[in-house]
Structures are given as structure tokens and as C-alpha cells.
Amino acid sequence: NAGVTQTPKFQVLKTGQSMTLQCAQDMNHNSMYWYRQDPGMGLRLIYYSASEGTTDKGEVPNGYNVSRLNKREFSLRLESAAPSQTSVYFCASSPEAGGANEKLFFGSGTQLSVL
Amino acid sequence: EDQVTQSPEALRLQEGESSSLNCSYTVSGLRGLFWYRQDPGKGPEFLFTLYSAGEEKEKERLKATLTKKESFLHITAPKPEDSATYLCSTGANFNKFYFGSGTKLNVKP
Numbered sequence: 125n126a127g128v129t130q131t132p133k134f135q136v137l138k139t140g141q142s143m144t145l146q147c148a149q150d151m152n153h154n155s156m157y158w159y160r161q162d163p164g165m166g167l168r169l170i171y172y173s174a175s176e177g178t179t180d181k182g183e184v185p186n187g188y189n190v191s192r193l194n195k196r197e198f199s200l201r202l203e204s205a206a207p208s209q210t211s212v213y214f215c216a217s218s219p220e221a222g223g224a225n226e227k228l229f230f231g232s233g234t235q236l237s238v239l
Numbered sequence: 240e241d242q243v244t245q246s247p248e249a250l251r252l253q254e255g256e257s258s259s260l261n262c263s264y265t266v267s268g269l270r271g272l273f274w275y276r277q278d279p280g281k282g283p284e285f286l287f288t289l290y291s292a293g294e295e296k297e298k299e300r301l302k303a304t305l306t307k308k309e310s311f312l313h314i315t316a317p318k319p320e321d322s323a324t325y326l327c328s329t330g331a332n333f334n335k336f337y338f339g340s341g342t343k344l345n346v347k348p
Contacts, residue, residue, distance in 0.1 A: 128282070166339055167283075167328075226288070228275075228285065228328075228336065232281055232282050233280075233281070
């Protein structure tokens with residue numbers, strides 16, 4: 125069972141470079157999320173997608189864009205990377221929003237360093 | 240402002256020494272209190288969901304409880320394999336989950 129798959133696992137960028145983090149889930153979940161995790165600050169929501177075709181901003185959306193390509197895939201793009209975006213990025217999915225089965229399934233993360 | 244606070248930040252226990260982790264929250268329209276376990280280099284893994292004050296859930300050596308303002312994760316007779324970071328999260332405002340910064344638990348044999 126693959127669950128939530130993120131690529132790449134590690135990435136080093138120079139300031140100003142762009143890149144896209146890929147995420148795919150094979151659990152037929154409606155909702156997908158992008159979080160960043162920084163020491164001492166916990167997980168912070170960047171963007172989420174409640175369902176295919178919709179995306180919304182989370183707590184820290186500045187400097188990021190997302191695309192919900194289809195029900196399975198949700199990508200996160202950094203257009204012009206900054207050192208402040210050095211973090212560990214997690215993609216997550218949830219079977220339903222607000223229902224009894226509402227819980228997050230996480231990928232294994234992408235460790236991003238911006239020099 | 241919606242906020243989730245976990246304490247302590249770190250906890251060191253001897254194997255068999257029971258203790259509790261705390262999660263306090265100020266979230267409007269609480270839609271569930273979630274506990275996750277995170278091992279180094281991995282994504283968080285779901286443990287429990289609690290929906291109403293007084294509710295309790297158990298899994299092996301872990302028991303989660305919920306009041307109107309906080310949740311506790313009780314660890315009974317922990318083993319070294321229970322060492323991990325434990326994250327608390329609240330569901331509120333449709334589709335938004337707020338996380339605390341976690342408690343890093345280290346259980347020594």
C-alpha cells in the first residue's frame with residue numbers, strides 16, 4: 125500500500141530558483157494538504173484542496189502556489205525560492221472533511237534547503 | 240486566535256515510568272481533537288480522534304482523554320519503542336487543522 129507518495133525526498137536550491145514538489149495519493153481521498161514543519165513551530169498549513177478542482181490558502185501561503193491536477197495529485201510550487209522556505213514539507217490527504225473518518229494521512233516528507 | 244499548545248516540549252522517561260502529555264487549545268468551532276505520532280524522518284501517523292469532553296480512547300499503552308479546554312495523552316509503563324514526537328491537532332474551520340509543536344518523548348531502557 126503506497127498511501128501518500130511525495131517526491132523528491134531531498135532538494136537543495138539556490139535563492140531565486142523554482143521547483144515543484146509532487147504529491148500523489150492512491151486512497152481515493154477527496155481532500156489534500158500541504159504543510160511545512162519547522163523546529164519549534166509545529167506543522168503549518170500552506171494550502172489545501174477540499175476536492176478536485178478547488179484550492180484554498182492556509183496559514184502561510186505566501187511564496188507558494190498549488191495545483192490540484194486530478195483527484196490523486198496535488199503539487200506545490202515555489203516560484204522564486206527564499207532561504208525562509210528552508211523546511212520539511214509534508215503532503216497529506218483525508219478521506220472526507222468534517223466526517224467521522226476525518227483524519228490526515230501523511231507522506232514521508234521533502235527536506236528542502238534554500239541557500 | 241486559534242491556537243494549540245503542547246507541553247512539555249521534551250520528556251525523558253525510564254522504561255515503565257508512566258506520565259502524561261498535555262495539549263491545550265483555544266479553537267472556535269472545535270471539530271475534533273487528533274493525536275499523531277511522528278518518528279524521525281517520517282510523516283506523522285494518526286493515533287486517535289476525540290470529539291467530545293469526557294471521551295477517552297486507548298491503544299496499547301496509550302490513552303487519550305479530552306476536556307473542554309485540553310487533552311491528555313497518558314502513557315502507561317512506556318517502552319523504548321514508544322519514543323517519538325507526539326503531535327496534537329484540532330479540526331476547526333472547515334478543512335483546516337491546527338497543530339501544536341509537539342512533545343518529544345524519549346524512553347530509556
